[in-house]
Amino acid sequence: MSPFSILLIGIAMSTDAFAAAVGKGAAMQRPRFPQALRAGLIFGAIEAITPVIGWLLGHAAARYITAWDHWIAFGVLGLLGLHMIWNGFRPDSDDDGQAIRHHGFWGLAATGLGTSIDAMAVGVSLAFLDAPIAVVAAVIGLCTLVMVTTGIMLGRVLGALAGKRAEILGGVIMIAIGSVILHEHLSGAA
Incomplete structure (x- = not known):
């Protein structure tokens, strides 16, 4: 896997966290940099841990399905990308607006966990x-730290519209990465 692909995965995995951070930043009363950095650290740590958990689960099953691994990666990344795009176009519900009001550690951690399921x-x-x-987990965590910190600070200015667009872009990136993986494996096998 190339460094560029790893960076794209990191960016794609952090876009849903960015979308949530923009919403949180819009709901906060004049968020300051320490608040934004704290949220970024919480989200980044969770986003870095969850792919490792998923990797351990997948690694345990990998020896049974190595002949189909590229198709599985393509399918999982494609479905995640489509789900992110769908969420990007879906209107927010009132429940989401209520969740944005929680800015304490546990509220941020719950939101971070919710946005990190795709990383797993x-x-x-x-x-x-x-x-x-x-390396992938560290890049995902660092990208998320930067994106969430930036999202909190820009939240009041950008509003929910930019967050939704970021999630759509992240979904497109995930589908592209899955397609590249499939193409690389099928080209190498031919």
Whole structure:
């Protein structure tokens, strides 16, 4: 897996966290940098841990399905991308607006966990590719730290519209990465 692909995964995995951070930043009363950095650290740590958990689960099952690994990675990343795009076009519900009001550690951690489920699924697919999970997890965590900190600070200015667009872009990136993985494996096998 190339460094550029790893960076794209990191960016794609952090877009839903960015969308949530923009919403949180819009709901906060004049968020300051320490508040934004704290949220970024919480989200980043969770986003870095979840792909490792997924990788461990996928690695345990990898030896049973190595002949299909590229198709599984393509399918998982494609479905995640479609789900992110769908969420990007879906209007927010009142429940989401209520959740934005919680800015304490547990509220941020719950939101971070909710936005990191896709990173766990990516970790599962990376186990089939024998990717360097420590590097990928660190890049995902750092990208999320930067994106969430930035999202909180820009939240009041950008509003929910930019967050939705970021999630759509992240979904497109995930589908593209899955397609590249499939193409690389099918081209190499021919």
